[in-house]
Amino acid sequence: MAEGSRAGPLAFGQVVIGPPGSGKSTYCQAMGAFLARLGRRVAVVNLDPANEALPGPCALDIGELVTLPDVMASLGLGPNGGLLYCMEYLEANADWLRERLRALQGHYLLFDCPGQVELYTHHQALKNVFAQLAKWNFRLAAVHLVDSHYCTDPGKFISVLCTSLSTMLHVELPHVNVLSKMDLIEHYGKLAFNLDYYTEVLDLSYLVDHLASDPFFRNFRRLNEKLVEVIEDYSLVSFVPLNVQDKQSMRQVLQAVDKASGYSFGDREQRSLEALMSAAVGADFHFSSTLAVQEKYVQSQDKAVEEEVMDL
Incomplete structure (x- = not known):
């Protein structure tokens, strides 16, 4: 207990990682809004120095310490090298991060991280920042977002599986892999197998x-x-499907993350969650559920097969 006291009060949160365009910032804002409706105090922390157009409010921004355009201009680096330098600079100035996080005591934190894959597969800087957060008594889970359109290309999906496995082994945090943008999957093309084949990573x-x-x-x-x-x-490696417009999908992801990090529901939050799930679907959740998307997709495939048989 003495060591925990020196490290600071226990805090929970998520580090949201993944390739560019996988929906990390959108996820942070959507999950923040979802948790706020449950009564959880939430703060979004932007750790992406290249993210200049934040989609929503941010309690802490790495741009106060370092920005990618400034690094590229002053050191003559490209985007990739500049981003690596920014993360090394953040690691070297961990005291700055700790001081800013003290103002967010009592909040559940969502860390919006950069989209450079090397940071999560073999580069050490961001991994060391996560380790430092653990020493400060943060209990974090890594939420690794992968765009669901990779499921439509078997070759790319195998690459995604390898990247996800490498990330899990390198980051060394409780880990939840998420297939994002599930509401758009039916627009990406036909899947070779049912959706559960990809989420459960069945016989490859x-x-x-x-x-x-x-x-x-x-x-x-x-x-x-x-x-x-x-x-x-x-x-x-396995995946949790996510549609940020669907509250049932958000609940499924949240439960997986809370289980991974060890976060326990309080009575008040549990009642709020039950009330939210039993409420009528509102304007914020007007899309069909993720499961319904899968059922609709499978039915459309079955119908296409029947039509082909009739043609024969």
Whole structure:
């Protein structure tokens, strides 16, 4: 207990990571609004020095310490090198971050992180920042967002699985992988398998067999088999589908994250969640549920198959 007292009061939060365009900032704002409706005090912390157009309110912005345009202009670096420098600068100035976070004591924190994949697969700076936060008594879960459109391309999906596994092993935080933008998945094209195949990461040998039908990937079958073996041997990667417009989907993600970080519901928040889930669907959640999207997609595929059979 003495060590925890020196580190500061226990605090919980999420570090939201993932490739560019996966919806990290949108997720932070949507999850913040969802948690606020449950009565949880929430603060969004922007750790992306390239994020100049924040989609919503931000309690703490790394732009007060360093910005990517300034680094690129002063050091002659490109976007990738400049972003790595910014994260190393943040690591070297961890006291600045700790001082700013003290003003947010009692809040549940959502850390909106940069979109450079190297930061989560092999670069040390952001990993060290997360480790420093743990020493300050923050209990964090990593929420790794992946755009759901990768499911429509088996080759890209295997790459996503490898990246997700590498991120989980490197970041060393309780981890939840999320397939974002599920409300748009039916616009991306046909899936080779049902959605649960991708979220549960079932027998990937079927995916390799599907790739073998593509002339481009036929010569790389052996490589794909070995990559799939690595993923299956670790048996760590699975995904939670997310549609930020759907409260049931948001609840599913929140429960997975709270379980990963060890956050426990209070009675008041549990009652708020139950009331929210039982309430009529409002304007904020006008899209169909994620499950309904899957059912609709499967039904449309079945109908297409029936039409092809009738044509024959």
